[in-house]
Amino acid sequence: xxxxxxxxxxxxxxxxxxxxxxxxxxxxxxxxxxxxxxxxxxxxxxxxxxxxxxxxxxxxxxxx
Numbered sequence: 669x670x671x672x673x674x675x676x677x678x679x680x681x682x683x684x685x686x687x688x689x690x691x692x693x694x695x696x697x698x699x700x701x702x703x704x705x706x707x708x709x710x711x712x713x714x715x716x717x718x719x720x721x722x723x724x725x726x727x728x729x730x731x732x
Contacts, residue, residue, distance in 0.1 A: 669684070669710075670683030670684065670706045670709070672694075672702045678694070679696055679698070679701065680693050681694055681705055681706040683706060685713050692705070692709070
């Protein structure tokens, strides 16, 4: 479960993964865009993916 909030004119999202809070700018002035991004991040978490990271970025983390 996450939340949407506004800083200035830009919407931000806050979500939790493994008990840790993560905040991310939606880079949009539209709440609907922030809501869409939050749903995407929550879906990635439920699938066991690292939110916001591409497959290549995840692979580079495991190769270190």
